[in-house]
Amino acid sequence: MYINGPQSTKSLMKFWRSMKRHINFISCDNIAYLAAFLMNQAVFQAMPSIYNKTPLLKQIFNHATSAQVFVKYECLQPSGSFKSRGIGHLISKRAKDIQGDGRKSPHVFSSSGGNAGYAAAVAAQKLNLPCTVVIPTTTKQRMADKIRGCGANVVVQGSHWKEADSHLKNILQNQVNMAILEPIYVHPFDNPTIWEGHASIVDEIISSLKNENTALNRVKGIVCSVGGGGLYNGIIQGLEKYNLANKIPLLAVETKGCHVLNTSLQVGQCVEFNKMNSVATSLCTSQISSRTLDYVQKYGSKSIVLEDKEVLQTCLKYAENFNMITEPACGASLHLGYHPQLIERALGKNLDKDDVIIVIACGGSSNTILDLEESLAKLEEAPHLSIRRNATPSLEHENIIYPKRAQVAS
Numbered sequence: 001m002y003i004n005g006p007q008s009t010k011s012l013m014k015f016w017r018s019m020k021r022h023i024n025f026i027s028c029d030n031i032a033y034l035a036a037f038l039m040n041q042a043v044f045q046a047m048p049s050i051y052n053k054t055p056l057l058k059q060i061f062n063h064a065t066s067a068q069v070f071v072k073y074e075c076l077q078p079s080g081s082f083k084s085r086g087i088g089h090l091i092s093k094r095a096k097d098i099q100g101d102g103r104k105s106p107h108v109f110s111s112s113g114g115n116a117g118y119a120a121a122v123a124a125q126k127l128n129l130p131c132t133v134v135i136p137t138t139t140k141q142r143m144a145d146k147i148r149g150c151g152a153n154v155v156v157q158g159s160h161w162k163e164a165d166s167h168l169k170n171i172l173q174n175q176v177n178m179a180i181l182e183p184i185y186v187h188p189f190d191n192p193t194i195w196e197g198h199a200s201i202v203d204e205i206i207s208s209l210k211n212e213n214t215a216l217n218r219v220k221g222i223v224c225s226v227g228g229g230g231l232y233n234g235i236i237q238g239l240e241k242y243n244l245a246n247k248i249p250l251l252a253v254e255t256k257g258c259h260v261l262n263t264s265l266q267v268g269q270c271v272e273f274n275k276m277n278s279v280a281t282s283l284c285t286s287q288i289s290s291r292t293l294d295y296v297q298k299y300g301s302k303s304i305v306l307e308d309k310e311v312l313q314t315c316l317k318y319a320e321n322f323n324m325i326t327e328p329a330c331g332a333s334l335h336l337g338y339h340p341q342l343i344e345r346a347l348g349k350n351l352d353k354d355d356v357i358i359v360i361a362c363g364g365s366s367n368t369i370l371d372l373e374e375s376l377a378k379l380e381e382a383p384h385l386s387i388r389r390n391a392t393p394s395l396e397h398e399n400i401i402y403p404k405r406a407q408v409a410s
């Protein structure tokens with residue numbers, strides 16, 4: 001039994017009753033209730049926090065900027081990215097249910113060599129749960145070492161995420177002894193419980209703004225990066241809770257080469273990319289969740305696509321200005337902090353000095369400053385990849401798998 005086992009008194013009662021079947025000398029329900037209550041208190045206090053409350057700080061990116069830019073520092077999460085929120089929430093919620101039932105022990109399974117796999121390993125370590133992470137061969141050694149460093153079992157399989165994921169689901173998960181173990185499958189982004197966890201970001205933003213006496217109606221936009229859309233979905237759901245999803249627009253940022261949301265919007269249906277090509281590897285997800293497209297259409301979120309080169313330049317500038325190294329996935333959002341004119345263009349209006357823009361610094365642990373410099377140097381050696389501002393990404397047909405009967409808007 002794990003110390004962070006059954007959480008609620010009710011589930012402890014259930015657990016206790018199941019124990020009673022084996023321990024015949026206890027018969028009094030009152031004693032069981034008292035014991036369950038005491039255990040619950042002890043367990044509740046022993047429960048480690050799965051994610052951090054992060055600061056929302058006003059930052060000066062560019063003295064000439066119109067609006068005030070606040071950064072939500074998700075890079076300060078235990079795993080270095082926002083993934084700790086949703087993935088931590090999923091793992092702890094499922095573990096509580098399984099342990100509450102009392103018949104099996106949870107085992108965490110993740111198929112991401114990126115920040116999602118690392119977040120799963122960090123959460124599992126905090127909760128003292130066994131964890132297996134299947135990573136594709138493309139995963140950087142640094143990430144594999146970080147995941148292993150949390151005590152997770154790392155299995156290298158497949159040349160990309162889908163192959164790693166199917167090895168995990170079809171082979172590894174089926175090999176566990178189902179009589180005593182219950183797998184907790186952790187998708188990198190496509191799970192409503194993950195979005196529920198990410199939504200806590202909005203609770204914190206609202207409470208930080210309140211503490212700063214910043215009225216919510218001054219917030220003119222929230223900028224977030226989009227890979228599969230889990231972070232975006234969480235923010236929308238967080239805003240919905242406060243009836244703000246119609247009032248505060250989201251600016252969804254992608255990089256060219258993995259602009260799946262932007263393409264899906266142009267096509268009007270979720271498409272799949274069969275090839276990903278961007279330095280923002282954490283955004284290189286071949287499909288977005290269908291809920292993401294629904295929300296973008298429902299709430300009129302703005303889609304922005306940036307070139308790799310400008311994002312790398314921003315990452316390096318940000319490291320110099322703020323002494324923090326970010327992944328390009330995060331640099332894509334920070335780029336808008338330096339370039340509010342892109343926000344104004346997307347929103348279709350000018351911003352005022354009292355207006356507030358919130359940029360989610362989603363974090364990421366996969367690169368060093370040397371990686372950023374080398375990637376930029378490579379792009380600079382290839383002048384044909386130079387920045388083409390204002391360019392609307394084309395619908396590169398050979399790279400896109402259209403859903404059946406989807407019509408490409410001309």
Ligand SMILES: Cc1ncc(COP(=O)(O)O)c(C=O)c1O
Nearest residue numbers: 115227228229230231282362364
């Ligand atoms: C650092 C970072 N930012 C943004 C994203 C995109 O998140 P989502 O897939 O939830 O859209 C990821 C995904 O792995 C990430 O690792």
